[in-house]
Amino acid sequence: MVIGSGICGLTAARVLTEHFDTVTLLERDTLPDGDERRRGTPQARHVHGLLARGAGHLEDLFPGLRTELAQAGAPVYDHGAGARTRVWAGSLPTVTVGLEVQTAHRDALEGALRRRVAALEKVAVRDATAVTGLHVSEDGTRAEGVSVTPASGGSTEVIEADLVVDASGRNSALPDWLTAAGYPAPKETVVDGGLAYATRTVQVEREQPAQGLQQMNQPPDRPGGVYASHTGGGRWTVTLFGAGGQHPPVDDEGWLACAESLGNEDLDRLLEQSTPVSGVFQYKATANRWRAYAGMRRWPERLVALGDSATAFNPVFGQGMTIAVGQCVALGEALAARGGDPAGLGRQTQRMVARSARIPWLMATSDDLVWSYAMRGARLPLHWRATAWYKQRLLHLATRDPGVVKTFMRVYHMLASPAAMAAPRIMSRVLFAAKSPSPASAARPVAAPRGS
Ligand SMILES: Cc1cc2nc3c(=O)[nH]c(=O)nc-3n(C[C@H](O)[C@H](O)[C@H](O)COP(=O)(O)OP(=O)(O)OC[C@H]3O[C@@H](n4cnc5c(N)ncnc54)[C@H](O)[C@@H]3O)c2cc1C
Numbered sequence: 001m002v003i004g005s006g007i008c009g010l011t012a013a014r015v016l017t018e019h020f021d022t023v024t025l026l027e028r029d030t031l032p033d034g035d036e037r038r039r040g041t042p043q044a045r046h047v048h049g050l051l052a053r054g055a056g057h058l059e060d061l062f063p064g065l066r067t068e069l070a071q072a073g074a075p076v077y078d079h080g081a082g083a084r085t086r087v088w089a090g091s092l093p094t095v096t097v098g099l100e101v102q103t104a105h106r107d108a109l110e111g112a113l114r115r116r117v118a119a120l121e122k123v124a125v126r127d128a129t130a131v132t133g134l135h136v137s138e139d140g141t142r143a144e145g146v147s148v149t150p151a152s153g154g155s156t157e158v159i160e161a162d163l164v165v166d167a168s169g170r171n172s173a174l175p176d177w178l179t180a181a182g183y184p185a186p187k188e189t190v191v192d193g194g195l196a197y198a199t200r201t202v203q204v205e206r207e208q209p210a211q212g213l214q215q216m217n218q219p220p221d222r223p224g225g226v227y228a229s230h231t232g233g234g235r236w237t238v239t240l241f242g243a244g245g246q247h248p249p250v251d252d253e254g255w256l257a258c259a260e261s262l263g264n265e266d267l268d269r270l271l272e273q274s275t276p277v278s279g280v281f282q283y284k285a286t287a288n289r290w291r292a293y294a295g296m297r298r299w300p301e302r303l304v305a306l307g308d309s310a311t312a313f314n315p316v317f318g319q320g321m322t323i324a325v326g327q328c329v330a331l332g333e334a335l336a337a338r339g340g341d342p343a344g345l346g347r348q349t350q351r352m353v354a355r356s357a358r359i360p361w362l363m364a365t366s367d368d369l370v371w372s373y374a375m376r377g378a379r380l381p382l383h384w385r386a387t388a389w390y391k392q393r394l395l396h397l398a399t400r401d402p403g404v405v406k407t408f409m410r411v412y413h414m415l416a417s418p419a420a421m422a423a424p425r426i427m428s429r430v431l432f433a434a435k436s437p438s439p440a441s442a443a444r445p446v447a448a449p450r451g452s
Contacts, residue, residue: 001161003131003146005031006041008307008324009167010113014061015332016165017122019340024124024159025117028151028168031127035111040169043315046199046283047227047239048106049212052079052099052413054322057329062116066102069112073232074104075211079409083212084266088222089396097409103212105231131168132156134177136300142346143303146177163342164303165331167324170285172309183298192287193219193368194245194375195314198255199281202274204234213266217243217316218395219370219388224248224258226267227316235277236270241316244371250280286314288365294347294354301346304331304353311357313364322414323360327353359418366391393430394421401429 002009002016005027016023029040037044050058059066070076077083080097104112118125126148133147135158145160166174175185208230217225223246228238240248240258248258259267289312293305307324334349335342370388373380380388398404404426410416420426 001026001146001159001163002165002167004040004166004168004172004307004309005029005114005117005125005127006167006169006307006324007110007113007321008169008309008328009165010110010117011058011061011325011328012165012167012306012331013117013123014113014120015328016163016335017120018332019335019342020162021122022124023120023122024126024161026129026131026146026148026159027125027127028130029127030151031114031125032111035105035107037107041106041110043283044106044110045201045237045278045281046106046197046315047229047237048109048321049101049103049227049229049318050109051318051322052101053415054325055102057322057325058113061325061329062113065112065116069102069104069108072104072108072112074102074108075230075232076100076102077211079212079413080405082210083214084210086215086264087395087399088216088218088392090399092398092405092408093400093402095402095405097406099409099413099415101212101413103229103231105235105237108231128152134164134174134181134300134303135160136181140182140298140300142301162302163345166303166305166309167307168309170289170308170312172305174305174309175291178300181300183300184296186296187292189290189292190287191314191365191368191372193243193314193371195241195243195286195316195368195371196247197239197241197283197286197315198248198250198258199237199239199283200255200276201278202236202238202271203277204230204236204270204274206273208266208270208273210266213264213270215262215264215267216395217241217367218392219367220244220374223371224262225316226259226262226264227318228267228270236274238267238270243316243367244374247282247284250282252276252280255280286316288312288314288361288368290357290361292354294351296347299347299350301344302342303346304349306331306353310350310353311361313360314368317360317364317412319360319364319414323357326356326414330356360414363418390422390430393433394426397426397429397433404429 085092128151135145213228
């Protein structure tokens with residue numbers, strides 16, 4: 001049984017069909033037939049990039065997915081050659097990095113996965129059904145199912161299962177369900193960089209030189225950035241973001257002024273040559289949150305929490321879907337190692353889930369810790385200052401060195417360990433290169449006047 005039919009739940013359901021005769025997928029929302037948006041995944045209107053690692057896993061599990069999305073219009077391009085990326089020190093060189101990305105709209109990706117999962121013989125989708133509690137065995141050692149209520153109200157029913165997978169996202173009520181069933185609550189770590197998104201969809205009238213634009217922010221001096229993506233047919237999702245509590249405005253004028261203040265000519269051109277087809281929508285619940293299920297003294301067998309339910313990330317690095325999908329793959333491997341028997345599956349799997357999220361967590365929280373210290377006016381501990389210093393210089397080097405860009409992109413797409421950024425060839429250049437300016441002192445790019 002899987003709770004939640006977001007990217008994680010859909011992937012988990014697909015993985016479980018290899019080990020169980022019936023997989024019940026429970027979803028609180030009424031699911032659309034097409035790619036329409038729904039309440040349970042409000043993040044879907046904001047820009048979503050799928051990293052190469054996650055895309056590879058999805059293609060393995062759903063062969064032909066990439067072609068299907070491409071036929072529906074989702075662009076495919078080399079991330080280095082087809083997108084423009086800016087960091088605090090300038091633009092990264094436009095070079096082929098050998099990493100193809102596909103920028104399907106998140107609604108389109110989820111819609112395609114949903115149709116494929118619903119078509120699987122072993123999967124029974126029950127939508128408009130809210131899970132309200134966890135059922136455990138009388139001796140309290142294992143999960144045996146969940147209680148559900150129709151989303152429209154009505155009487156509660158218990159559904160039994162050999163394995164319960166919670167994929168109900170960032171707001172999962174699993175900690176409450178566990179305590180109600182007599183288990184302790186998990187420890188939670190939250191790192192909040194005070195980041196918010198402000199997103200609008202635009203229809204572009206002329207072909208753009210790139211399919212994606214990315215301008216990263218840089219703590220603690222440059223809170224703003226943009227992440228814009230062509231999702232096909234001239235539709236672009238344009239997300240402005242601001243960290244450290246400095247959020248982009250959501251009114252038309254303020255949003256445009258904020259876009260202009262980034263001094264990004266590619267973004268200026270895109271907005272000049274496009275028409276808004278949506279209002280501006282804000283998203284503020286972006287804190288990194290780690291629920292330490294793996295460290296709990298007691299944990300029911302046959303229960304696994306995956307995706308945002310266990311570890312939710314600041315979305316700016318685009319890691320969430322890839323991590324969730326990777327955890328589903330790992331669950332499949334754990335089941336395969338047991339010949340498909342879910343007995344004993346639980347804490348050990350949760351440890352594996354935690355391991356898979358550790359490096360992405362470090363990546364996502366390293367900037368956010370700086371922001372959170374800056375917001376409190378506190379001095380950053382020395383080791384974090386050293387990490388931030390190294391990253392700043394590395395990004396400066398990347399603006400001049402295509403080799404560094406390639407390594408950076410492989411790390412970004414989770415195809416290489418961050419240790420690759422400290423390989424001797426790179427580290428020596430970062431440490432001994434001519435002094436690089438600091439983000440605070442570097443000249444900010446000057447925005448071209450509108451209409452020039
Ligand atoms: C603004 C924003 C931008 C993002 N951008 C990116 C990006 O660029 N790249 C990337 O990889 N990731 C991104 N993410 C993260 C990404 O959306 C998620 O990490 C990823 O989709 C995995 O989510 P999930 O399936 O675990 O949870 P969700 O997508 O939240 O799905 C949870 C599902 O569970 C259902 N549900 C909840 N409670 C119940 C219940 N009690 N009973 C039944 N059903 C229930 C919900 O309706 C929903 O369908 C972003 C996130 C945000 C917030």
